[in-house]
C-alpha cells in the first residue's frame with residue numbers, strides 16, 4: 660500500500676493535525692501501557708479487593724456492551740432500531756470506553772468495512788505484507804499504530820451523514836469531554852460511597868477507571884489486529900476477517916468477526932454452534948422487552964450460502 664491518497668477517496672478522508680495525532684498517541688497508546696504496567700505492582704502491593712473488582716467488572720461490561728451493541732451494531736451498522744431512551748443509553752455506555760465520539764468511531768469503522776484488508780482500510784494487519792516481520796508490524800499498526808500514524812482520518816461528513824443529522828448524536832459529540840470525565844468519575848464515586856472513604860474512591864478510580872479503560876482498549880482493538888490475522892474463516896468474504904474464540908469471549912461476541920464481515924448488518928456475530936454472543940443475547944432481551952425492533956437476525960439460507968465448505 661502507498662500513502663498517496665487516491666483521487667476517488669479525497670472526500671472520504673480529512674487531514675489530521677499533529678496536535679491531534681499527539682493526543683491520540685498519549686491517550687490511546689502511552690497512557691494505557693503505563694497504566695497496565697502500574698497495575699501489576701499495584702495488585703502486588705495493595706491488592707485489589709472485592710469492591711474494586713465489582714466496580715471494575717461493571718464498568719468493563721458497560722464499556723464493552725456500549726461499544727459492541729451501541730457504537731458498533733446499532734450506530735455503525737443499524738442492525739436494529741430502538742427507542743430514544745435506549746439509543747441514548749447505549750451511546751453513553753459506548754462513550755464509557757473512551758474510544759472517541761460515536762461519529763468518529765462509526766466513520767472509521769464504515770471505511771474499514773468498505774476497504775477491509777485492501778488499500779483504504781484504516782487498520783489492516785496485512786498492510787506491510789505477509790512475511791513474519793511485515794505481519795508483526797501490520798498487527799501493531801492494526802492494533803494501535805493507525806491512531807497516531809495516519810495523516811488522514813475518515814470524514815464524518817462522508818461516512819456518517821445519518822448520525823450527523825441526529826440531534827442526540829450531535830449533543831453527545833459536543834458533550835464528549837464530559838462523557839469521558841464521567842467514565843472516571845462514576846467508578847470513583849461508586850467506590851467512595853460504597854466505602855465511605857477517600858481511599859475507597861481512589862482505588863476504585865484506579866481499577867474501575869484507569870486500568871479498566873486500558874484493558875477495554877486493548878481488548879476491543881484485538882478485533883482489528885487478531886481477528887483479521889489468526890483464527891478460522893468458515894464464511895466467504897473478500898477480506899481476512901476471522902473467528903478467534905478468546906477475543907469473542909473478552910469482547911462479548913465481537914471476536915466472531917468472519918460472519919460479521921460476510922453480513923455486517925446482522926445483529927448476531929456468533930452464528931455457529933457453540934459461538935457465545937452475549938451482545939446478541941442482550942439485543943434479544945431488548946427486543947423481548949419491546950425496546951428494540953426491526954432486528955436483523957441471521958437468515959439460515961444466507962448463512963449456508965456464505966459457507967466455504969458448502970457442497971456444490
Ligand SMILES: [Zn+2]
Pocket residue numbers: 771775882883887900916920
Ligand atoms: Zn473487521
Ligand SMILES: [Zn+2]
Pocket residue numbers: 731735736768772919923
Ligand atoms: Zn463492523
